[in-house]
Amino acid sequence: MILMKDIVRDGDPVLRQVAKPLTFPLSDHYKQLAEDMMEYLVNSQDPKIAEKHQLRAGVGLAAPQVGEGVQMAALLVPDDKGEIIFKEVYVNPEIVSESVRQACLSEGEGCLSVDKVINGYVPRPDKLTIHYYTVDGEEKTIRLKDYPAIVSSHEIDHLNGHLFYDRINKKEPFALKEDTVVIS
Ligand SMILES: O=CN(O)CCNC(=O)c1cccc(Cl)c1Cl
Numbered sequence: 814m815i816l817m818k819d820i821v822r823d824g825d826p827v828l829r830q831v832a833k834p835l836t837f838p839l840s841d842h843y844k845q846l847a848e849d850m851m852e853y854l855v856n857s858q859d860p861k862i863a864e865k866h867q868l869r870a871g872v873g874l875a876a877p878q879v880g881e882g883v884q885m886a887a888l889l890v891p892d893d894k895g896e897i898i899f900k901e902v903y904v905n906p907e908i909v910s911e912s913v914r915q916a917c918l919s920e921g922e923g924c925l926s927v928d929k930v931i932n933g934y935v936p937r938p939d940k941l942t943i944h945y946y947t948v949d950g951e952e953k954t955i956r957l958k959d960y961p962a963i964v965s966s967h968e969i970d971h972l973n974g975h976l977f978y979d980r981i982n983k984k985e986p987f988a989l990k991e992d993t994v995v996i997s
């Protein structure tokens with residue numbers, strides 16, 4: 814199982830590289846990696862398991878965060894009642910279109926690879942169209958909005974060498990364009 818000791822922290826070059834696309838069929842190594850990443854998210858959202866193994870909670874995890882510079886990310890997004898509203902592993906995801914309108918989380922963002930708390934709004938597209946492959950090589954194109962779109966953007970950023978604080982306005986961390994959707 815993936816533990817916090819396996820999470821690569823800011824400063825490691827792998828977090829600032831463009832991750833390599835995967836080819837199909839996926840090797841057993843990358844099929845196992847997908848399972849392990851999703852298992853981390855499930856474990857980290859279970860209070861007992863998270864406490865036992867001192868896991869920081871995550872709603873997404875990108876392969877570079879465990880030192881694997883490949884285009885793969887797992888997402889496990891719950892609603893405010895803890896019901897899972899989005900569960901997927903993206904392989905070679907691409908944002909094919911995005912809304913001009915921006916959205917951000919009212920609480921800001923955190924990242925397992927960034928040990929410090931960095932306050933500020935993280936403006937992201939409110940709506941995204943994502944083209945990706947499943948672990949089994951099935952091609953998909955989906956449209957997302959709100960929280961699942963925010964998390965998808967955070968993870969796809971990881972695959973392109975970006976971290977959430979890159980998007981925070983340095984001068985005015987809580988400044989927003991006036992039509993930005995603030996998600997609580
Ligand atoms: O890349 C994934 N992580 O670093 C896992 C820890 N962070 C989160 O789960 C998280 C927290 C807040 C907002 C977003 Cl969008 C995300 Cl993704």
Ligand code: NI
Nearest residue numbers: 923924925926
């Ligand atoms: Ni992150």
